[in-house]
Amino acid sequence: MTKTVVMGITGSIAAYKACDIVSSLKKSGVDVHVILTAAGEKFITPLTLETLSGNPVITDMFNRETPWEVEHISLAKKADVFLIAPCSADIIGKMANGIADDMLSTTVMATAAPVVIAPAMNSAMYLNAFVQKNMNTLKEHGCIFIEPEEGLLACGDKGVGRLADTAVIKEKTLELLNPKNDLKGKKILVTAGPTVESIDPVRYITNRSSGKMGFAIAEAAQTRGADVTLITGPVSQKTPSGVNRIDIVSSAQLCAAVVENFKKADALIMAAAPADFTPETVYEEKLKKDGSCGLELKLVRTKDILKTVSPDKGERIIMGFAAETHDHEQNAVKKLNSKGLDFIALNDVSNKNIAFGSNNNAVTLYSKDGSCENSGVMSKGDVAHWLLDRLFAKQ
Numbered sequence: 125m126t127k128t129v130v131m132g133i134t135g136s137i138a139a140y141k142a143c144d145i146v147s148s149l150k151k152s153g154v155d156v157h158v159i160l161t162a163a164g165e166k167f168i169t170p171l172t173l174e175t176l177s178g179n180p181v182i183t184d185m186f187n188r189e190t191p192w193e194v195e196h197i198s199l200a201k202k203a204d205v206f207l208i209a210p211c212s213a214d215i216i217g218k219m220a221n222g223i224a225d226d227m228l229s230t231t232v233m234a235t236a237a238p239v240v241i242a243p244a245m246n247s248a249m250y251l252n253a254f255v256q257k258n259m260n261t262l263k264e265h266g267c268i269f270i271e272p273e274e275g276l277l278a279c280g281d282k283g284v285g286r287l288a289d290t291a292v293i294k295e296k297t298l299e300l301l302n303p304k305n306d307l308k309g310k311k312i313l314v315t316a317g318p319t320v321e322s323i324d325p326v327r328y329i330t331n332r333s334s335g336k337m338g339f340a341i342a343e344a345a346q347t348r349g350a351d352v353t354l355i356t357g358p359v360s361q362k363t364p365s366g367v368n369r370i371d372i373v374s375s376a377q378l379c380a381a382v383v384e385n386f387k388k389a390d391a392l393i394m395a396a397a398p399a400d401f402t403p404e405t406v407y408e409e410k411l412k413k414d415g416s417c418g419l420e421l422k423l424v425r426t427k428d429i430l431k432t433v434s435p436d437k438g439e440r441i442i443m444g445f446a447a448e449t450h451d452h453e454q455n456a457v458k459k460l461n462s463k464g465l466d467f468i469a470l471n472d473v474s475n476k477n478i479a480f481g482s483n484n485n486a487v488t489l490y491s492k493d494g495s496c497e498n499s500g501v502m503s504k505g506d507v508a509h510w511l512l513d514r515l516f517a518k519q
Protein backbone atom coordinates (compact mmCIF):
# COMPACT_ATOMS: atom_id res chain seq x y z
CA MET A 125 0.00 0.00 0.00
CA THR A 126 1.33 3.45 -0.88
CA LYS A 127 2.48 5.40 2.16
CA THR A 128 1.91 9.13 2.54
CA VAL A 129 4.28 11.76 3.86
CA VAL A 130 2.95 15.23 4.52
CA MET A 131 5.99 17.46 4.34
CA GLY A 132 6.14 20.97 5.75
CA ILE A 133 8.75 23.29 4.28
CA THR A 134 9.44 26.52 6.14
CA GLY A 135 11.36 29.74 5.60
CA SER A 136 15.02 28.79 5.57
CA ILE A 137 17.67 28.92 2.89
CA ALA A 138 17.84 25.13 3.34
CA ALA A 139 14.39 25.00 1.70
CA TYR A 140 16.14 24.37 -1.62
CA LYS A 141 17.45 21.07 -0.17
CA ALA A 142 13.86 20.03 0.54
CA CYS A 143 13.43 19.54 -3.22
CA ASP A 144 15.93 16.71 -3.01
CA ILE A 145 14.01 15.07 -0.14
CA VAL A 146 10.66 15.38 -1.97
CA SER A 147 12.17 13.94 -5.12
CA SER A 148 13.92 10.99 -3.45
CA LEU A 149 10.88 10.08 -1.32
CA LYS A 150 8.74 10.16 -4.47
CA LYS A 151 11.25 7.90 -6.26
CA SER A 152 10.98 5.48 -3.31
CA GLY A 153 7.25 5.15 -3.99
CA VAL A 154 6.01 7.55 -1.30
CA ASP A 155 3.03 9.86 -1.92
CA VAL A 156 4.34 13.28 -0.85
CA HIS A 157 2.05 16.24 -0.07
CA VAL A 158 3.86 19.49 0.54
CA ILE A 159 2.71 22.35 2.73
CA LEU A 160 4.85 25.39 2.00
CA THR A 161 4.72 28.24 4.51
CA ALA A 162 4.55 31.86 3.35
CA ALA A 163 8.22 32.31 4.38
CA GLY A 164 9.14 29.05 2.63
CA GLU A 165 7.58 30.39 -0.58
CA LYS A 166 10.14 33.23 -0.55
CA PHE A 167 12.88 30.61 -1.04
CA ILE A 168 11.35 28.04 -3.43
CA THR A 169 8.31 27.99 -5.64
CA PRO A 170 5.21 25.83 -5.35
CA LEU A 171 5.68 24.96 -9.03
CA THR A 172 9.02 23.25 -8.34
CA LEU A 173 7.53 21.20 -5.51
CA GLU A 174 4.37 20.37 -7.45
CA THR A 175 6.45 19.10 -10.32
CA LEU A 176 8.65 16.99 -8.02
CA SER A 177 5.85 15.60 -5.82
CA GLY A 178 3.16 15.25 -8.50
CA ASN A 179 0.66 16.70 -6.01
CA PRO A 180 -0.77 20.19 -5.50
CA VAL A 181 1.28 22.22 -3.02
CA ILE A 182 -0.68 23.87 -0.24
CA THR A 183 0.43 27.36 0.64
CA ASP A 184 -2.58 29.30 1.77
CA MET A 185 -5.02 28.20 4.42
CA PHE A 186 -7.72 30.45 3.01
CA ASN A 187 -7.33 29.53 -0.62
CA ARG A 188 -10.89 29.52 -1.94
CA GLU A 189 -10.12 26.96 -4.63
CA THR A 190 -9.62 24.22 -2.02
CA PRO A 191 -11.99 23.60 0.90
CA TRP A 192 -9.43 24.39 3.62
CA GLU A 193 -11.55 23.38 6.63
CA VAL A 194 -11.62 19.89 5.25
CA GLU A 195 -8.17 20.02 3.72
CA HIS A 196 -6.03 20.55 6.81
CA ILE A 197 -7.84 17.78 8.68
CA SER A 198 -7.84 15.38 5.76
CA LEU A 199 -4.11 15.96 5.16
CA ALA A 200 -3.44 15.46 8.88
CA LYS A 201 -5.30 12.13 8.73
CA LYS A 202 -3.72 11.06 5.46
CA ALA A 203 -0.15 11.34 6.81
CA ASP A 204 1.70 8.16 7.76
CA VAL A 205 4.63 10.40 8.69
CA PHE A 206 4.56 14.17 9.11
CA LEU A 207 7.96 15.57 8.17
CA ILE A 208 9.02 19.20 8.56
CA ALA A 209 12.31 19.88 6.78
CA PRO A 210 13.73 22.43 7.04
CA CYS A 211 11.92 23.46 10.22
CA SER A 212 12.35 27.07 11.40
CA ALA A 213 12.51 28.33 15.00
CA ASP A 214 9.15 29.99 14.32
CA ILE A 215 7.30 26.74 13.55
CA ILE A 216 9.06 24.96 16.44
CA GLY A 217 7.86 27.77 18.73
CA LYS A 218 4.29 27.57 17.44
CA MET A 219 4.13 23.80 17.82
CA ALA A 220 5.57 23.81 21.33
CA ASN A 221 3.09 26.46 22.46
CA GLY A 222 -0.08 25.19 20.80
CA ILE A 223 -0.32 27.96 18.22
CA ALA A 224 -2.06 27.12 14.96
CA ASP A 225 -2.30 30.16 12.69
CA ASP A 226 -1.31 28.90 9.27
CA MET A 227 -1.77 25.78 7.17
CA LEU A 228 1.35 24.00 8.46
CA SER A 229 0.89 24.67 12.19
CA THR A 230 -2.83 23.84 11.92
CA THR A 231 -2.29 20.58 10.09
CA VAL A 232 0.55 19.32 12.28
CA MET A 233 -1.56 20.05 15.37
CA ALA A 234 -4.29 17.78 14.02
CA THR A 235 -2.13 14.82 13.02
CA ALA A 236 -1.79 11.52 14.85
CA ALA A 237 1.18 10.47 12.68
CA PRO A 238 4.76 10.46 13.97
CA VAL A 239 6.17 13.97 13.58
CA VAL A 240 9.74 14.29 12.34
CA ILE A 241 11.46 17.65 12.64
CA ALA A 242 14.71 18.57 10.89
CA PRO A 243 15.62 22.05 12.16
CA ALA A 244 17.74 24.46 10.14
CA MET A 245 18.66 27.93 11.31
CA ASN A 246 21.51 30.20 12.35
CA SER A 247 23.52 28.69 15.23
CA ALA A 248 22.76 31.55 17.64
CA MET A 249 19.06 31.04 17.00
CA TYR A 250 19.42 27.28 17.37
CA LEU A 251 21.21 27.67 20.71
CA ASN A 252 18.78 30.35 21.96
CA ALA A 253 17.33 29.29 25.32
CA PHE A 254 13.71 29.62 24.18
CA VAL A 255 14.28 27.62 21.02
CA GLN A 256 16.07 24.91 23.05
CA LYS A 257 13.22 24.86 25.55
CA ASN A 258 10.65 24.56 22.75
CA MET A 259 12.61 21.71 21.14
CA ASN A 260 12.82 19.88 24.46
CA THR A 261 9.06 20.28 24.96
CA LEU A 262 8.45 18.76 21.53
CA LYS A 263 10.90 15.92 22.23
CA GLU A 264 9.17 15.16 25.51
CA HIS A 265 5.91 14.89 23.62
CA GLY A 266 7.31 12.39 21.17
CA CYS A 267 8.42 14.49 18.17
CA ILE A 268 11.42 12.91 16.50
CA PHE A 269 14.30 15.30 15.82
CA ILE A 270 16.91 14.88 13.13
CA GLU A 271 19.54 17.12 14.61
CA PRO A 272 21.21 19.77 12.44
CA GLU A 273 24.88 19.52 11.57
CA GLU A 274 27.77 21.77 12.45
CA GLY A 275 29.57 23.67 9.74
CA LEU A 276 29.62 26.82 7.66
CA LEU A 277 26.13 28.31 7.57
CA ALA A 278 24.62 30.26 4.68
CA CYS A 279 24.88 33.49 6.72
CA GLY A 280 28.66 33.03 6.95
CA ASP A 281 28.67 31.96 10.60
CA LYS A 282 30.24 28.70 11.68
CA GLY A 283 28.33 26.50 14.09
CA VAL A 284 25.45 24.13 14.53
CA GLY A 285 22.28 24.72 12.53
CA ARG A 286 22.85 23.33 9.05
CA LEU A 287 20.04 21.04 7.88
CA ALA A 288 20.97 17.38 8.40
CA ASP A 289 22.07 15.45 5.33
CA THR A 290 19.01 15.00 3.07
CA ALA A 291 19.85 11.29 2.67
CA VAL A 292 19.65 10.87 6.47
CA ILE A 293 16.27 12.64 6.54
CA LYS A 294 14.97 10.43 3.74
CA GLU A 295 16.25 7.22 5.43
CA LYS A 296 14.72 8.11 8.80
CA THR A 297 11.39 8.88 7.10
CA LEU A 298 11.42 5.58 5.20
CA GLU A 299 12.33 3.72 8.40
CA LEU A 300 9.26 5.19 10.13
CA LEU A 301 7.04 4.36 7.16
CA ASN A 302 8.21 0.75 7.11
CA PRO A 303 9.05 -0.14 10.71
CA LYS A 304 11.11 -3.25 11.36
CA ASN A 305 9.20 -6.16 12.80
CA ASP A 306 12.32 -8.15 13.73
CA LEU A 307 11.45 -8.58 17.43
CA LYS A 308 7.99 -10.06 16.86
CA GLY A 309 7.37 -12.96 19.22
CA LYS A 310 10.06 -11.87 21.71
CA LYS A 311 9.17 -11.07 25.29
CA ILE A 312 11.44 -8.29 26.51
CA LEU A 313 11.64 -7.13 30.09
CA VAL A 314 12.99 -3.59 30.54
CA THR A 315 13.62 -1.71 33.78
CA ALA A 316 13.85 2.07 34.04
CA GLY A 317 14.20 4.97 36.43
CA PRO A 318 15.41 5.35 39.99
CA THR A 319 14.23 3.62 43.12
CA VAL A 320 13.10 5.49 46.22
CA GLU A 321 14.15 4.26 49.66
CA SER A 322 12.12 5.64 52.55
CA ILE A 323 13.71 7.05 55.70
CA ASP A 324 10.51 8.18 57.39
CA PRO A 325 7.05 9.24 56.13
CA VAL A 326 8.42 12.43 54.56
CA ARG A 327 12.04 11.70 53.66
CA TYR A 328 13.71 9.35 51.21
CA ILE A 329 16.91 8.54 49.33
CA THR A 330 16.88 8.39 45.55
CA ASN A 331 19.10 9.14 42.54
CA ARG A 332 19.13 11.24 39.37
CA SER A 333 17.87 8.63 36.89
CA SER A 334 15.14 10.14 34.65
CA GLY A 335 14.04 6.82 33.16
CA LYS A 336 14.38 8.26 29.63
CA MET A 337 16.80 5.59 28.38
CA GLY A 338 14.72 2.66 29.67
CA PHE A 339 11.51 4.15 28.27
CA ALA A 340 13.20 4.71 24.91
CA ILE A 341 14.30 1.05 24.83
CA ALA A 342 10.80 -0.14 25.76
CA GLU A 343 9.29 2.02 23.02
CA ALA A 344 11.82 0.96 20.39
CA ALA A 345 11.34 -2.76 21.20
CA GLN A 346 7.55 -2.38 21.10
CA THR A 347 7.61 -0.65 17.69
CA ARG A 348 9.74 -3.56 16.42
CA GLY A 349 7.05 -6.04 17.38
CA ALA A 350 8.25 -7.24 20.81
CA ASP A 351 5.94 -7.95 23.72
CA VAL A 352 7.40 -5.47 26.24
CA THR A 353 7.05 -5.31 30.02
CA LEU A 354 8.52 -2.16 31.56
CA ILE A 355 9.18 -2.06 35.29
CA THR A 356 9.78 1.50 36.39
CA GLY A 357 10.53 3.56 39.44
CA PRO A 358 8.81 6.93 39.96
CA VAL A 359 9.43 9.00 36.80
CA SER A 360 7.50 11.52 34.73
CA GLN A 361 7.85 9.70 31.40
CA LYS A 362 4.79 8.87 29.30
CA THR A 363 4.17 5.12 28.94
CA PRO A 364 4.82 4.10 25.31
CA SER A 365 1.62 2.75 23.78
CA GLY A 366 1.33 -1.03 23.77
CA VAL A 367 3.86 -1.46 26.60
CA ASN A 368 2.84 -3.27 29.79
CA ARG A 369 3.99 -0.98 32.66
CA ILE A 370 4.60 -2.10 36.24
CA ASP A 371 5.32 0.63 38.81
CA ILE A 372 7.62 0.01 41.74
CA VAL A 373 9.11 2.26 44.39
CA SER A 374 11.95 0.57 46.27
CA SER A 375 14.92 -1.51 45.18
CA ALA A 376 13.39 -4.52 46.96
CA GLN A 377 10.13 -4.11 45.01
CA LEU A 378 12.09 -3.79 41.77
CA CYS A 379 13.97 -6.99 42.59
CA ALA A 380 10.75 -8.89 43.30
CA ALA A 381 9.11 -7.64 40.09
CA VAL A 382 12.17 -8.54 37.98
CA VAL A 383 12.42 -12.04 39.50
CA GLU A 384 8.71 -12.61 38.80
CA ASN A 385 8.73 -11.36 35.20
CA PHE A 386 12.16 -12.72 34.25
CA LYS A 387 10.77 -16.27 34.16
CA LYS A 388 8.61 -15.56 31.12
CA ALA A 389 11.03 -13.19 29.35
CA ASP A 390 13.40 -13.87 26.45
CA ALA A 391 15.57 -10.90 27.36
CA LEU A 392 16.19 -8.55 30.27
CA ILE A 393 17.48 -5.02 29.78
CA MET A 394 18.30 -3.39 33.13
CA ALA A 395 18.34 0.35 32.52
CA ALA A 396 17.02 1.14 36.01
CA ALA A 397 19.27 2.68 38.64
CA PRO A 398 18.33 0.69 41.75
CA ALA A 399 19.61 1.95 45.07
CA ASP A 400 22.54 -0.09 46.35
CA PHE A 401 21.81 0.96 49.93
CA THR A 402 18.59 1.38 51.87
CA PRO A 403 18.00 2.66 55.43
CA GLU A 404 18.20 -0.19 57.94
CA THR A 405 15.20 1.25 59.77
CA VAL A 406 12.24 3.01 58.18
CA TYR A 407 10.82 5.27 60.88
CA GLU A 408 7.04 5.22 61.20
CA GLU A 409 6.95 8.78 62.47
CA LYS A 410 8.77 11.83 61.15
CA LEU A 411 12.26 12.15 62.64
CA LYS A 412 12.55 15.32 64.74
CA LYS A 413 15.69 17.43 64.97
CA ASP A 414 15.93 17.60 68.76
CA GLY A 415 18.92 19.49 70.14
CA SER A 416 21.95 20.44 68.06
CA CYS A 417 23.37 17.03 67.19
CA GLY A 418 23.39 15.61 63.65
CA LEU A 419 21.71 12.47 62.42
CA GLU A 420 23.40 9.17 61.79
CA LEU A 421 21.61 7.02 59.30
CA LYS A 422 22.58 3.37 59.01
CA LEU A 423 22.27 2.06 55.46
CA VAL A 424 22.32 -1.59 54.51
CA ARG A 425 23.02 -3.18 51.13
CA THR A 426 20.15 -4.03 48.81
CA LYS A 427 20.21 -7.14 46.65
CA ASP A 428 22.05 -6.95 43.35
CA ILE A 429 19.15 -7.70 41.00
CA LEU A 430 21.20 -8.82 38.01
CA LYS A 431 23.25 -11.15 40.19
CA THR A 432 20.00 -12.53 41.63
CA VAL A 433 18.53 -13.51 38.26
CA SER A 434 21.55 -14.24 36.05
CA PRO A 435 22.20 -17.78 37.45
CA ASP A 436 18.78 -18.73 35.95
CA LYS A 437 19.61 -17.07 32.65
CA GLY A 438 19.40 -20.10 30.35
CA GLU A 439 19.02 -18.90 26.74
CA ARG A 440 17.89 -15.44 27.78
CA ILE A 441 19.83 -12.35 26.72
CA ILE A 442 20.76 -10.04 29.59
CA MET A 443 22.08 -6.53 29.24
CA GLY A 444 23.00 -4.15 32.03
CA PHE A 445 24.12 -0.54 32.03
CA ALA A 446 27.22 0.73 33.76
CA ALA A 447 26.95 4.33 34.91
CA GLU A 448 30.54 5.42 35.50
CA THR A 449 32.38 8.61 36.30
CA HIS A 450 35.94 7.16 36.21
CA ASP A 451 37.90 4.00 35.20
CA HIS A 452 35.06 3.50 32.75
CA GLU A 453 36.16 0.46 30.76
CA GLN A 454 37.64 -1.38 33.72
CA ASN A 455 34.47 -0.94 35.80
CA ALA A 456 32.15 -1.85 32.93
CA VAL A 457 33.99 -5.06 32.07
CA LYS A 458 34.12 -6.03 35.74
CA LYS A 459 30.33 -5.62 35.99
CA LEU A 460 29.77 -7.54 32.73
CA ASN A 461 31.62 -10.54 34.17
CA SER A 462 30.61 -10.39 37.83
CA LYS A 463 26.90 -9.97 37.03
CA GLY A 464 26.84 -12.79 34.44
CA LEU A 465 25.72 -10.57 31.54
CA ASP A 466 25.82 -10.95 27.76
CA PHE A 467 26.21 -7.22 27.26
CA ILE A 468 26.89 -4.09 29.23
CA ALA A 469 26.33 -0.56 27.93
CA LEU A 470 28.77 1.88 29.45
CA ASN A 471 27.49 5.39 30.14
CA ASP A 472 29.89 8.16 31.03
CA VAL A 473 27.70 10.02 33.53
CA SER A 474 30.34 12.72 34.06
CA ASN A 475 29.79 13.97 30.48
CA LYS A 476 27.27 16.84 30.80
CA ASN A 477 25.94 16.49 27.21
CA ILE A 478 24.75 12.96 27.80
CA ALA A 479 24.34 12.79 31.57
CA PHE A 480 21.21 12.00 33.58
CA GLY A 481 18.07 13.65 32.26
CA SER A 482 19.58 14.49 28.84
CA ASN A 483 17.66 13.57 25.67
CA ASN A 484 20.88 12.32 24.10
CA ASN A 485 23.21 9.52 25.04
CA ALA A 486 26.36 7.77 23.85
CA VAL A 487 27.19 4.27 24.98
CA THR A 488 30.03 1.83 24.57
CA LEU A 489 28.68 -1.69 24.31
CA TYR A 490 30.87 -4.50 25.66
CA SER A 491 29.86 -8.08 25.00
CA LYS A 492 30.90 -11.23 26.84
CA ASP A 493 32.68 -12.46 23.70
CA GLY A 494 35.10 -9.52 24.03
CA SER A 495 33.75 -7.13 21.38
CA CYS A 496 33.40 -3.43 22.12
CA GLU A 497 31.65 -0.77 20.03
CA ASN A 498 30.82 2.93 20.56
CA SER A 499 27.51 4.38 19.41
CA GLY A 500 28.55 8.02 19.17
CA VAL A 501 26.15 10.71 20.47
CA MET A 502 22.57 10.12 19.35
CA SER A 503 19.07 10.69 20.66
CA LYS A 504 18.08 8.15 23.32
CA GLY A 505 15.55 6.74 20.80
CA ASP A 506 18.32 6.09 18.28
CA VAL A 507 20.61 4.63 20.98
CA ALA A 508 17.75 2.27 21.89
CA HIS A 509 17.49 0.98 18.31
CA TRP A 510 21.28 0.79 18.04
CA LEU A 511 21.41 -1.40 21.16
CA LEU A 512 18.51 -3.64 20.06
CA ASP A 513 20.17 -4.16 16.65
CA ARG A 514 23.24 -5.53 18.43
CA LEU A 515 21.55 -7.54 21.19
CA PHE A 516 19.42 -9.46 18.72
CA ALA A 517 21.88 -9.50 15.77
CA LYS A 518 22.38 -13.25 15.88
CA GLN A 519 18.76 -14.24 16.57
Ligand code: CTP
Nearest residue numbers: 394396398399400427428429430444445446447
Ligand atom coordinates in the same frame (compact mmCIF):
# COMPACT_ATOMS: atom_id res chain seq x y z
N1 CTP B 1 21.92 -3.16 39.26
C1 CTP B 1 21.25 -4.23 39.81
N2 CTP B 1 21.02 -4.27 41.15
C2 CTP B 1 21.47 -3.31 41.95
C3 CTP B 1 22.20 -2.22 41.41
C4 CTP B 1 22.42 -2.18 40.05
O1 CTP B 1 20.85 -5.13 39.07
N3 CTP B 1 21.23 -3.37 43.26
C5 CTP B 1 22.12 -3.13 37.80
C6 CTP B 1 21.76 -1.82 37.13
O2 CTP B 1 20.42 -1.81 36.71
C7 CTP B 1 22.71 -1.79 35.95
C8 CTP B 1 23.94 -2.55 36.46
O3 CTP B 1 23.49 -3.31 37.57
O4 CTP B 1 22.20 -2.46 34.84
C9 CTP B 1 25.07 -1.67 36.92
O5 CTP B 1 24.57 -0.67 37.80
P1 CTP B 1 25.54 0.43 38.40
O6 CTP B 1 24.75 1.34 39.27
O7 CTP B 1 26.36 1.03 37.28
O8 CTP B 1 26.55 -0.45 39.23
P2 CTP B 1 26.49 -1.16 40.61
O9 CTP B 1 26.42 -2.64 40.40
O10 CTP B 1 25.39 -0.58 41.45
O11 CTP B 1 27.92 -0.84 41.21
P3 CTP B 1 28.54 0.57 41.68
O12 CTP B 1 27.37 1.41 42.18
O13 CTP B 1 29.49 0.19 42.72
O14 CTP B 1 29.19 1.20 40.47
